[in-house]
Amino acid sequence: MCHTLKLGSLLNHGDLVTETEIEGLIRAHAAALQKKYTALMLTDCSPSGGVIQGMLRFTASYDGIEDVIDGAYQVDIQIPRLYPDRLPTAKEVEEKIEKSFHTNPDGTLCLGAPLAVMKAFSECPNLVGFVEKCLIPFFFSYEYKKKHGFLPFGELSHGAEGILEHYRELFRCDDDLATLGLLRILADSDYRGHYGCPCGKRARLRQCHGDQIKELFEYQSQNEYLNDYAQVMFAINRKRIQIPKAAFSKTMAKYLNVAELLRKGIIG
Numbered sequence: 474m475c476h477t478l479k480l481g482s483l484l485n486h487g488d489l490v491t492e493t494e495i496e497g498l499i500r501a502h503a504a505a506l507q508k509k510y511t512a513l514m515l516t517d518c519s520p521s522g523g524v525i526q527g528m529l530r531f532t533a534s535y536d537g538i539e540d541v542i543d544g545a546y547q548v549d550i551q552i553p554r555l556y557p558d559r560l561p562t563a564k565e566v567e568e569k570i571e572k573s574f575h576t577n578p579d580g581t582l583c584l585g586a587p588l589a590v591m592k593a594f595s596e597c598p599n600l601v602g603f604v605e606k607c608l609i610p611f612f613f614s615y616e617y618k619k620k621h622g623f624l625p626f627g628e629l630s631h632g633a634e635g636i637l638e639h640y641r642e643l644f645r646c647d648d649d650l651a652t653l654g655l656l657r658i659l660a661d662s663d664y665r666g667h668y669g670c671p672c673g674k675r676a677r678l679r680q681c682h683g684d685q686i687k688e689l690f691e692y693q694s695q696n697e698y699l700n701d702y703a704q705v706m707f708a709i710n711r712k713r714i715q716i717p718k719a720a721f722s723k724t725m726a727k728y729l730n731v732a733e734l735l736r737k738g739i740i741g
């Protein structure tokens with residue numbers, strides 16, 4: 474059974490859960506994983522995380538897609554210290570996946586925009602969930618693309634552009650700056666329901682994108698949203714669009730030389 478994970482409340486970074494409990498959690502989740510995927514084994518486990526290695530064999534099909542795909546990939550899954558608040562990462566070790574296909578610079582697989590991956594994982598926040606909601610869809614997409622030439626779940630750009638596209642879709646917003654304005658609320662942890670909604674619809678936040686934003690606070694930390702914000706800002710800047718001060722993150726401003734950004738016309 475899977476319950477939606479309320480982030481921050483379940484594992485409060487050492488306050489509520491001791492190191493041995495985290496190790497126990499990893500061992501229990503790994504055992505459940507191995508029951509279903511017998512060739513995936515826990516090869517390392519300590520209070521600082523764990524490692525799962527072995528062959529992931531699967532048969533996958535998805536609603537609305539005709540293909541049924543069988544796959545077998547040798548994987549290396551790293552479970553971080555703050556699991557399950559933080560997601561595992563995965564590498565495909567036989568290099569069957571071309572590096573040009575959604576692979577991060579450190580060799581881990583790019584499973585999608587961070588928030589999208591976190592949302593998929595939180596439907597079932599354990600290792601079976603990670604493998605079935607995040608990893609198998611990735612391999613399925615790869616096999617599908619090899620066969621048909623396009624991705625089954627829609628093409629998302631890689632890196633900063635991909636994250637911008639993801640938020641535009643999520644907010645159903647076709648304007649880059651409005652999207653940035655909405656994301657700013659998350660990056661600054663600055664929800665004010667009586668303020669105008671940044672999407673441009675001339676409504677108060679609480680009557681417009683407010684509920685959606687409030688729900689999103691549960692999926693990622695402010696820092697992770699700030700990271701996404703920086704990527705989106707970078708993607709917008711590449712299009713040579715000036716960022717108005719109102720959409721500029723105050724938290725971000727602490728890390729950047731704002732006077733210089735103003736002088737260069739990046740913000741205005």
Ligand SMILES: [Zn+2]
Pocket residue numbers: 575576583584585630631632635
């Ligand atoms: Zn990617």
Ligand SMILES: [Zn+2]
Pocket residue numbers: 670671672673674681682683
């Ligand atoms: Zn709105």
